[in-house]
Every structure is written in structure tokens, then in C-alpha cells.
Amino acid sequence: xxxxxxxxxxxxxxxxxxxxxxxxxxxxxxxxxxxxxxxxxxxxxxxxxxxxxxxxxxxxxxxxxxxxxxxxxxxxxxxxxxxxxxxxxxxxxxxxxxxxxxxxxxxxxxxxxxxxxxxxxxxxxxxxxxxxxxxxxxxxxxxxxxxxxxxxxxxxxxxxxxxxxxxxxxxxxxxxxxxxxxxxxxxxxxxxxxxxxxxxxxxxxxxxxxxxxxxxxxxxxxxxxxxxxxxxxxxxxxxxxxxxxxxxxxxxxxxxxxxxxxxxxxxxxxxxxxxxxxxxxxxxxxxxxxxxxxxxxxxxxxxxxxxxxxxxxxxxxxxxxxxxxxxxxxxxxxx
Numbered sequence: 579x580x581x582x583x584x585x586x587x588x589x590x591x592x593x594x595x596x597x598x599x600x601x602x603x604x605x606x607x608x609x610x611x612x613x614x615x616x617x618x619x620x621x622x623x624x625x626x627x628x629x630x631x632x633x634x635x636x637x638x639x640x641x642x643x644x645x646x647x648x649x650x651x652x653x654x655x656x657x658x659x660x661x662x663x664x665x666x667x668x669x670x671x672x673x674x675x676x677x678x679x680x681x682x683x684x685x686x687x688x689x690x691x692x693x694x695x696x697x698x699x700x701x702x703x704x705x706x707x708x709x710x711x712x713x714x715x716x717x718x719x720x721x722x723x724x725x726x727x728x729x730x731x732x733x734x735x736x737x738x739x740x741x742x743x744x745x746x747x748x749x750x751x752x753x754x755x756x757x758x759x760x761x762x763x764x765x766x767x768x769x770x771x772x773x774x775x776x777x778x779x780x781x782x783x784x785x786x787x788x789x790x791x792x793x794x795x796x797x798x799x800x801x802x803x804x805x806x807x808x809x810x811x812x813x814x815x816x817x818x819x820x821x822x823x824x825x826x827x828x829x830x831x832x833x834x835x836x837x838x839x840x841x842x843x844x845x846x847x848x849x850x851x852x853x854x855x856x857x858x859x860x861x862x863x864x865x866x867x868x869x870x871x872x873x874x875x876x877x878x879x880x881x882x883x884x885x886x887x888x889x890x891x892x893x894x895x896x897x898x899x900x901x902x903x904x905x906x907x908x909x910x911x912x913x
Contacts, residue, residue, distance in 0.1 A: 733758025
């Protein structure tokens with residue numbers, strides 16, 4: 579009995595020492611990271627940083643966090659951010675966001691409200707912390723431009739990403755699902771001035787495989803974001819009332835962010851979708867009539883005047899409908 583008790587005391591003492599050393603290392607590591615960002619010209623501030631969770635966890639709690647990258651113009655403020663890890667498996671962490679936060683871009687600031695926003699993140703055993711897989715979920719998400727009171731709402735959001743290990747270049751598979759996406763009142767009024775569509779989209783989801791120029795690891799925050807070089811859209815789908823849009827295809831992306839390739843688009847009740855695109859400014863109004871005539875001919879040839887199944891080409895910085903350019907290509911670059 580005495581031997582068993584002695585062994586138990588020794589194990590507890592050893593584990594307590596391990597937890598103390600590990601938690602001190604985690605705390606000093608985060609503090610050093612913030613210091614390095616400030617040296618690089620970032621705003622990187624917090625009011626308190628503690629590590630809790632003895633004996634089985636390293637739970638890092640950061641209070642009144644403020645980060646701003648001067649090179650990209652991106653900034654983030656949160657009253658509390660938590661990173662939880664099991665002490666025996668530090669490569670798997672759970673990140674927990676507060677119910678309210680502020681995200682700023684060079685164009686606009688956004689107030690973000692949510693319920694239970696969190697992410698499970700698994701990284702590789704390397705100081706670069708290469709991403710292996712991650713899942714982010716949130717409920718009752720509201721995104722509002724700062725100073726306004728008309729949010730875009732999402733009932734439930736799920737974003738999953740995992741590495742595709744058989745590829746030579748860094749490649750990841752992404753899955754997105756957003757339920758109950760309700761555009762803000764001003765956006766809905768602009769897109770649907772007659773109010774003929776439901777308040778929220780019934781479906782918004784995507785499944786794609788993306789090849790990047792470098793891996794997603796700690797350098798994606800500290801240095802520069804990886805840039806997509808090949809995008810394989812297995813399926814992207816949006817359904818809003820009687821309107822439905824599906825897309826699939828593959829494009830390559832050059833160093834300037836200009837795509838080349840082809841995406842096949844299937845549109846149900848395409849005339850109303852075209853009207854929404856013109857209203858939103860995605861298609862010039864003066865070109866809409868010519869485009870509608872051409873699409874009408876294609877749909878009649880296919881035997882269903884309400885449904886389109888057409889390939890959109892991306893060539894030389896233009897979006898092509900067959901041989902006809904319909905507008906400039908989007909620039910695909912991550913800030």
C-alpha cells in the first residue's frame with residue numbers, strides 16, 4: 579500500500595511539474611508572438627493573457643485582444659479569445675470566439691455577433707504548425723457594417739477544410755454550408771425591389787479542392803496569405819425561392835490572381851437571376867438585353883426555356899459566354 583501511495587504521489591508530482599512547465603511555455607510563447615508582431619509594425623495588444631486548465635488542459639485566455647496588419651489593412655478586435663488544448667495532445671486545439679467582435683478591412687468595418695462560434699484545429703508536429711484539418715461552426719451569425727443596424731444573418735454556418743496529402747503542391751478540400759442566409763434589408767431591397775423572393779436563401783453550399791502556392795501554417799498569419807493556383811469546384815449551389823444556381827468546373831489562377839479555365843453553370847429561372855445580376859451591377863445594364871437574347875436562344879435549343887446549362891470561360895482576363903465576352907474576370911487574391 580505504501581509503495582502504491584508513493585508511486586501515486588510521484589506520478590502526480592511529475593504530471594504537475596509537466597503541466598507547470600508546459601503552461602509556462604505556452605504563455606511565454608504567446609507573449610513572444612505578440613512581441614514579434616509589434617516589432618514588425620503590427621498593432622498587437624491585449625490586457626491579460628493566462629493559461630488555465632490544470633491538470634488535463636492548456637486553456638489560453640486572451641482578454642481585450644486587438645490585432646492589425648498594416649500591410650493588408652486587416653484588423654480584428656475581440657473582448658475575449660480562448661484557445662483550448664489537451665495537455666497530452668497539444669496539436670489539437672479548440673478556438674472559441676466571443677459573442678461579439680469587430681473585423682476591419684480596407685473597405686469597411688463589420689460588427690460580428692454570433693452564438694457559440696468555435697473551431698476545431700489539428701496541426702502537424704512542426705514549429706510551422708501546418709494545418710491538417712479544421713472545422714469552424716457558428717450559430718445565429720450576424721454581420722453588420724459598423725454604424726448601421728441592418729445585419730446579414732446566417733442561422734447556422736459550417737466550414738470544413740482538410741489537406742489532400744496525395745498532391746505534390748499544398749492542396750486542401752473545402753466544404754461550406756450556410757443555412758438560413760438572410761441578406762440585409764438594403765441588399766435585399768436592391769436585389770429584389772419587388773419583394774418577390776423569400777427573406778432567406780434555402781441553401782448555400784460549396785465543395786471544392788484548392789491548390790495553393792504555399793501551405794497554410796503560422797506563416798499565413800505572420801507573413802502572407804497563401805494564394806490559390808488551381809480551383810476545382812466540385813459543386814457550388816445556391817437556392818433562393820424559385821431561383822437556383824449550380825456551378826462546377828476548374829480554373830487555374832496566375833500570380834496576378836487572374837483565372838483561366840471553365841465553369842459550367844446551371845440556372846433555373848435564369849431570366850430572374852440575370853435581372854438580379856444587372857441590379858447588383860455584376861452585368862452592365864446596356865449589355866443585358868443582348869445577353870438575354872443570346873441566352874434565350876441557348877435555352878430554347880436545349881428544350882427548356884426556363885433552365886440554362888452553359889459553360890463560362892475565363893480567358894485573358896475576361897469572362898466569356900462562348901466566343902462573346904460578358905465582362906472582366908474577378909481577381910482571386912487573398913489579402
